[in-house]
Amino acid sequence: MVKTIKGIAASDGIATAEAYLLVQPDLSFDKKSISDADAEISRLQDAISTSDDELTKIRDTAKESLGEEEAQVFDAHKMILADPEFTGAVEQQIKDQSVNAEQSLSDVSNNFISIFEGMTDNAYMQERAADVRDVTKRVMAHLLGVALPNPALIDHEVIVVAHDLTPSDTAQLNKKYVKGFVTDIGGRTAHSAIMARSLELPAVVGTDSITKDATEGQTIILDGLNGAAILDPSDEDIKHYQKLAKDFADQKAEWDKLKNEATVTADGKHFDIAANIGTPDDLQGVIDNGAEGIGLYRTEFLYMQSEELPSEDDQFKAYKKVVEGMSGKPVVVRTMDIGGDKHLSYLPLPEEMNPFLGYRAIRISLDRQEIFRTQLRALLRASAFGKLRIMFPMIGTLQEFRDAKKVFEEEKTKLVEKGVKVSDEIQLGMMMEVPAAAILADQFAKEVDFFSIGTNDLIQYTMAADRGNEHVSYLYQPYNPSILRLVKHVIESAHKEGKWAGMCGEAAGDNIMVPLLLGMGLDEYSMSATSVLRVRSLMKKLSTADLKELAERAVNESITNEDNKKLVESYINK
Numbered sequence: 001m002v003k004t005i006k007g008i009a010a011s012d013g014i015a016t017a018e019a020y021l022l023v024q025p026d027l028s029f030d031k032k033s034i035s036d037a038d039a040e041i042s043r044l045q046d047a048i049s050t051s052d053d054e055l056t057k058i059r060d061t062a063k064e065s066l067g068e069e070e071a072q073v074f075d076a077h078k079m080i081l082a083d084p085e086f087t088g089a090v091e092q093q094i095k096d097q098s099v100n101a102e103q104s105l106s107d108v109s110n111n112f113i114s115i116f117e118g119m120t121d122n123a124y125m126q127e128r129a130a131d132v133r134d135v136t137k138r139v140m141a142h143l144l145g146v147a148l149p150n151p152a153l154i155d156h157e158v159i160v161v162a163h164d165l166t167p168s169d170t171a172q173l174n175k176k177y178v179k180g181f182v183t184d185i186g187g188r189t190a191h192s193a194i195m196a197r198s199l200e201l202p203a204v205v206g207t208d209s210i211t212k213d214a215t216e217g218q219t220i221i222l223d224g225l226n227g228a229a230i231l232d233p234s235d236e237d238i239k240h241y242q243k244l245a246k247d248f249a250d251q252k253a254e255w256d257k258l259k260n261e262a263t264v265t266a267d268g269k270h271f272d273i274a275a276n277i278g279t280p281d282d283l284q285g286v287i288d289n290g291a292e293g294i295g296l297y298r299t300e301f302l303y304m305q306s307e308e309l310p311s312e313d314d315q316f317k318a319y320k321k322v323v324e325g326m327s328g329k330p331v332v333v334r335t336m337d338i339g340g341d342k343h344l345s346y347l348p349l350p351e352e353m354n355p356f357l358g359y360r361a362i363r364i365s366l367d368r369q370e371i372f373r374t375q376l377r378a379l380l381r382a383s384a385f386g387k388l389r390i391m392f393p394m395i396g397t398l399q400e401f402r403d404a405k406k407v408f409e410e411e412k413t414k415l416v417e418k419g420v421k422v423s424d425e426i427q428l429g430m431m432m433e434v435p436a437a438a439i440l441a442d443q444f445a446k447e448v449d450f451f452s453i454g455t456n457d458l459i460q461y462t463m464a465a466d467r468g469n470e471h472v473s474y475l476y477q478p479y480n481p482s483i484l485r486l487v488k489h490v491i492e493s494a495h496k497e498g499k500w501a502g503m504c505g506e507a508a509g510d511n512i513m514v515p516l517l518l519g520m521g522l523d524e525y526s527m528s529a530t531s532v533l534r535v536r537s538l539m540k541k542l543s544t545a546d547l548k549e550l551a552e553r554a555v556n557e558s559i560t561n562e563d564n565k566k567l568v569e570s571y572i573n574k
């Protein structure tokens with residue numbers, strides 16, 4: 001029977017395919033005493049050998065579809081299974097303590113994990129903890145006879161159904177077969193949603209219940225435009241959505257015509273529309289969509305896709321590729337923004353009650369300066385190949401900005417002394433995403449070269465509402481006058497000091513927000529590459545002269561987010 005599940009529209013597009021449940025099974029077990037140790041060891045060996053066969057298959061498929069680097073992690077898993085120190089210890093404990101294989105595996109694995117995680121001065125060994133955890137899960141699933149989802153083995157078109165997808169889960173999806181995803185939790189500005197938009201994968205998040213509603217192999221229509229998943233659709237539904245998909249494709253073809261045009265409003269004012277990227281692989285999408293620069297390169301994805309801290313040379317290659325690939329157009333690179341919902345398996349962070357308010361971004365960089373300095377050296381070297389700008393994430397105090405700038409200057413001086421070529425025109429700016437900094441924007445503006453407003457975090461922190469929590473997603477209110485006042489203050493403060501202000505949060509590509517931002521004089525708009533042409537088309541129809549007054553009303557007269565949504569809608573439809 002047809003069932004429609006509502007959620008949050010996270011990435012545009014419509015897709016129809018079979019459901020693939022990416023759901024972690026229950027791996028809990030009871031401790032049992034056993035009398036026949038040999039039989040128990042043979043059960044363990046069967047589970048290990050099945051896991052090993054499975055890993056060979058996964059590695060080969062991953063290599064073909066995702067590349068050598070992504071496949072290497074599975075080799076590391078196979079090595080653990082082949083390591084007699086690990087498997088021998090599990091067998092020994094079964095014999096010595098007469099316990100079941102599940103208990104012994106769990107004890108030995110926990111022991112290895114805590115030893116590896118304790119090696120705080122050896123990043124390589126720390127990484128092995130994540131591998132042991134993963135491989136233990138696989139063997140445990142076989143011991144318990146439950147199925148573990150293996151997304152790397154997907155070989156036909158599917159829509160992934162999951163409770164949640166981490167950014168690294170999302171990075172591993174093979175676009176050839178995965179046509180979209182739908183999750184129980186999450187919000188529009190969570191990083192997996194942002195990645196879905198850059199991968200052009202339709203996505204619906206925050207449905208609350210999709211993992212319970214959908215069954216493996218069931219047909220799903222995913223409506224990423226309106227935020228719905230239709231399970232077991234009728235012929236009529238299929239026809240309706242085919243029409244919607246066609247209209248969307250026609251609309252996109254219309255926008256495509258603007259690809260080689262500059263972004264100019266109806267009254268002849270030029271604005272820069274830039275794109276946000278996560279990896280150098282996203283560059284093609286930026287060029288295909290005619291962006292006038294890169295306004296945010298989220299470099300943490302380079303760290304997340306690596307098995308260890310990326311070396312200076314590896315980083316240099318990635319940054320050079322992006323800067324060079326943009327052929328002289330500006331590229332704003334943000335230094336590593338780890339923490340919150342972005343993790344590195346090889347850099348275990350302390351368990352925190354509130355990770356978004358914790359040890360993250362510039363706070364880590366200033367504390368672990370060897371990581372920060374390596375990144376800055378790689379960036380400085382890449383600066384010789386194009387128009388590089390650097391910004392720091394999560395700056396909350398002027399002291400943090402000054403400290404980060406000092407480290408940058410020190411690394412620059414050292415490289416110049418060594419005769420390394422670096423650009424003398426690198427602008428240094430900051431993300432405006434912490435309310436404390438936005439309120440003091442007038443003071444920061446004297447010391448930075450530019451601001452880039454990160455509305456995803458600025459809204460989360462101003463409204464005190466977790467950006468990834470669907471239960472409070474109604475508080476994601478970009479047009480709320482409280483947010484608009486902060487944004488206006490940031491833009492005006494920049495302009496007073498002769499600096500520029502951009503926005504790289506998701507709101508920069510929002511149809512209601514854009515007219516307000518034009519009215520406030522925002523200089524640069526950076527968004528998912530797939531939004532660039534839609535926004536260029538919108539700006540062509542707008543006149544900044546009228547919008548100044550509209551923005552004034554939105555900031556000074558309106559009280560709610562809804563008021564402002566209506567205000568802009570009635571202006572556009574007039």
Ligand SMILES: C=C(OP(=O)(O)O)C(=O)O
Nearest residue numbers: 433454455456457504505
């Ligand atoms: C652009 C932003 O950064 P991120 O989404 O990576 O936190 C933001 O916070 O708005």
Ligand SMILES: [Mg+2]
Nearest residue numbers: 433454456457
């Ligand atoms: Mg942010």
